[in-house]
Amino acid sequence: MKSEFEALEEKYESDVKKLQRTCPHKRKSEWREQWWALGHSTGYIVRVCLNCNRILDKKKVMPRFRQERWRNVERTIKKKKREREERRLANAIKKRKGEEISKTS
Numbered sequence: 481m482k483s484e485f486e487a488l489e490e491k492y493e494s495d496v497k498k499l500q501r502t503c504p505h506k507r508k509s510e511w512r513e514q515w516w517a518l519g520h521s522t523g524y525i526v527r528v529c530l531n532c533n534r535i536l537d538k539k540k541v542m543p544r545f546r547q548e549r550w551r552n553v554e555r556t557i558k559k560k561k562r563e564r565e566e567r568r569l570a571n572a573i574k575k576r577k578g579e580e581i582s583k584t585s
């Protein structure tokens with residue numbers, strides 16, 4: 481037999497479903513991160529109805545740990561590029577100095 485708690489839960493769920501079916505969804509939330517548990521992203525961002533809480537729009541986003549990893553990759557690429565540029569400049573200066581020396585001698 482169902483406990484009173486279970487019966488209440490069922491009633492709550494069916495009431496929410498009914499509300500979400502009949503609600504005109506006039507006011508949408510901003511995009512927000514969807515969590516499957518507190519602080520744990522599902523990897524989606526959603527917009528929900530501010531009246532009935534139904535998800536109206538859903539988009540996949542890059543998970544935070546991948547965003548972090550990607551930022552590190554970008555940082556490394558930038559650093560390598562800068563180092564290459566510095567080497568190129570240093571070589572150009574060295575070369576010019578060599579040419580000047582050979583010109584004067």
Ligand SMILES: [Zn+2]
Binds near residue numbers: 500529531
């Ligand atoms: Zn609604």
